[in-house]
Amino acid sequence: MTKQPTVGTIIELIEQWAPKKLAYDWDNVGLQVGKLSQPVHKLLISLDVTEQVVDEAIAQQVDCIIVHHPLLFKPLKQINLADPTGKIIAKLIKHDITVYAAHTNLDIAHGGVNDMLADRLKLQDSSIMIPEREEKQYKLHVYVPVSHLQAVDQALTQIGVGQYGNYAGCSYTTEGIGAFTPNQQAIPYLGQAGVKENVKEMKIEYMLPQSLARQAITVLKAAHPYEEPAYDLIELQNHQEVKGLGRVGYLATSMELAEFSKYVKEVFQLSAVNVTGQLDKKINKVAVLGGSGEKYIGQAKRLGADVYVTGDITFHSAQDAEALGLALIDAGHHIEQIMVEGVQHYLAQSFKDQQITIDIITSKVNTNPFQTL
Numbered sequence: 001m002t003k004q005p006t007v008g009t010i011i012e013l014i015e016q017w018a019p020k021k022l023a024y025d026w027d028n029v030g031l032q033v034g035k036l037s038q039p040v041h042k043l044l045i046s047l048d049v050t051e052q053v054v055d056e057a058i059a060q061q062v063d064c065i066i067v068h069h070p071l072l073f074k075p076l077k078q079i080n081l082a083d084p085t086g087k088i089i090a091k092l093i094k095h096d097i098t099v100y101a102a103h104t105n106l107d108i109a110h111g112g113v114n115d116m117l118a119d120r121l122k123l124q125d126s127s128i129m130i131p132e133r134e135e136k137q138y139k140l141h142v143y144v145p146v147s148h149l150q151a152v153d154q155a156l157t158q159i160g161v162g163q164y165g166n167y168a169g170c171s172y173t174t175e176g177i178g179a180f181t182p183n184q185q186a187i188p189y190l191g192q193a194g195v196k197e198n199v200k201e202m203k204i205e206y207m208l209p210q211s212l213a214r215q216a217i218t219v220l221k222a223a224h225p226y227e228e229p230a231y232d233l234i235e236l237q238n239h240q241e242v243k244g245l246g247r248v249g250y251l252a253t254s255m256e257l258a259e260f261s262k263y264v265k266e267v268f269q270l271s272a273v274n275v276t277g278q279l280d281k282k283i284n285k286v287a288v289l290g291g292s293g294e295k296y297i298g299q300a301k302r303l304g305a306d307v308y309v310t311g312d313i314t315f316h317s318a319q320d321a322e323a324l325g326l327a328l329i330d331a332g333h334h335i336e337q338i339m340v341e342g343v344q345h346y347l348a349q350s351f352k353d354q355q356i357t358i359d360i361i362t363s364k365v366n367t368n369p370f371q372t373l
Contacts, residue, residue, distance in 0.1 A: 005356050007064050007098045008036035010043065013350045014066070014343075016160040018102050018109035021211065022132075022243060027104045032071045033089060034098025040064045045344050046363035047337045049099050051084065053365045054091045060361060062097060066347075068113070068339045070101040106339060107245055108132055110163075113290045114247045116342045117335065120267050121288060121309070123249025129287055130299055132244040136210040140220075141203055141232040143178055145190070148225050149202050155223035158354070161216050162206040172205045178230070189225045209241060246289035246296060248303050257281045257307060257327050264309060268335045272372045276318045277327030283307050290336040301326045311335065334368040 011031070023029040032049075044062040046053045048069045057065055071088065080086040092099060106112045118126045140161065144152045156162065157169040164170040178201035182188040190197055208216055213233060221229055255263065258279040265273055286307055287300035293310030294317040300308040301324045308326055311333040321328045340362050351358055 005040050005351075005358055006036065007031075007034060007038045007040055007100065009356070010040060010064060010066070010347070011036065011100055013347065014100070014102055015105075016158075016163075017346060018105040018112055019160075019211070020105055022108045023103060023105040028070045028073050029101050029103045029105050032067075032099040032101055033092045034064070034096075034100075038063060038096065038098055040098075040358060042359040042361065043347070044361055044363055045340050045347075046365065046367065047334070047340060048367040049088065050365065050367055051088055051091070053363055053367065054088055054095075054097070056363060056365055057097055058091065058095050062361070064098045064100065066343060067099060067101050068103055068106060068336055070103055071099055102343070104245075106343075107290060108243050110243065111342075111346075113336055113339050113342070114245060114288065116338045117288045117290050117309075118247035118249055120338060121249075121264070121286060122252065123247065123286055123288070124252060126247045126249030128242060128244040129246025129248050129289060129303065130244045130296060131242050134242050137236045137241055138208050138210060138213055139232075139234045139236055140206045140208055140213075140216060141234070142206075142220060142224075143176075143201050143203050143230040144224060145178075145199055145201055145226075148223070149173075149204070152220065152223045153204060155219050156206060156216060159215055159219055160212055161208045163209075164207055170207065174203045176201055176203060187227055189227060207236075246287060246293065246299075248285065248287045248300070248305055250285055251283065254282050254284045257283055260286075260307060261329055264329050264331055268331055268338075270331060270335075273332075274313065274318075274330040275328065276322050277307070281306065281327055283327070290338075291333055297321045297324070297326060297328070332368070332370065334370075337368075 020029055040063040042062045044057050044065045046067050049065055049067045049071045079089055081090050107114055162170045178199045181196045182193045184193050186193060190199055220231060257277050260283045261273055261275050283306045285305050287305035288309040289296060292312035294313045297317060297320060307329060309329045309331055311330060313328055313330040318328055344360055344362055348360055
């Protein structure tokens with residue numbers, strides 16, 4: 001059976017991957033314009049929401065636009081329909097189009113923008129460049145009759161339980177016998193008061209972050225058939241999940257800076273990049289960060305990177321990197337365009353898993369304001 005999603009359905013799926021709590025305090029991620037209850041038949045994914053993107057959405061009869069860069073960074077004091085933002089808001093409301101932004105939360109998330117960039121560069125053994133978030137991890141053991149194994153598992157994994165790095169729905173299941181004797185006040189799913197029951201049950205084990213623990217128990221109790229579900233929630237001492245900006249990794253084969261610069265242009269489909277450093281310098285270790293990354297030049301150097309690929313590098317920052325002996329490739333802010341393909345793939349798979357029918361299209365509008373002449 002298929003379900004028609006609402007904006008809220010889509011947001012829930014995105015935030016299982018890139019929770020809002022990962023975003024920086026200065027950022028304005030989440031719903032920008034519209035309402036959560038709006039049904040969605042067609043979805044558009046874009047790096048930005050410009051007036052041209054909105055016109056495209058109107059022409060394509062789109063109900064919701066998912067973007068990386070928020071339309072509204074700061075609270076509005078007025079909505080002036082004569083200025084660019086006001087025009088965009090007016091068109092969105094008139095045509096009942098909702099806008100949702102996943103920005104720094106998607107930058108930081110596992111499998112998010114920075115992992116996409118590292119994967120496109122084919123970096124090996126990549127790690128986080130700027131650790132930003134550490135969260136306690138828990139192990140959840142759930143004991144469930146075989147008849148409800150799938151229902152309980154689906155309910156828990158849908159809210160993000162069992163997420164481990166780039167893998168979702170991770171669990172370990174063993175079979176055993178559950179024994180219990182209901183008392184006179186019990187309303188048992190199986191058996192009767194005063195009679196001991198032995199039931200074939202499955203034990204499912206999951207990893208989950210502390211932030212999901214309370215919700216997981218609520219969902220577990222709702223999906224479990226027993227009046228008093230048996231479960232264990234155990235804090236782990238051996239594992240804390242670290243998330244953060246940027247990635248650092250290694251090339252499979254070293255290149256000279258000139259060759260690597262051409263490689264960056266090729267994989268990100270760029271006509272030109274700005275480069276600092278000796279062009280014959282050997283490049284083995286690469287740091288990459290989507291968006292504006294000049295303030296992390298020192299961190300890239302401390303981590304032993306030979307070159308740092310990012311965007312929006314200013315003159316004096318480039319000089320600082322040159323003095324440090326760190327090569328720079330300014331590939332532009334727009335390489336974050338890679339998120340369009342990544343979000344499309346994630347949502348398409350999520351919709352398939354949950355039997356949701358929806359059209360997903362990607363914007364054909366080039367929102368990069370720069371041209372290379």
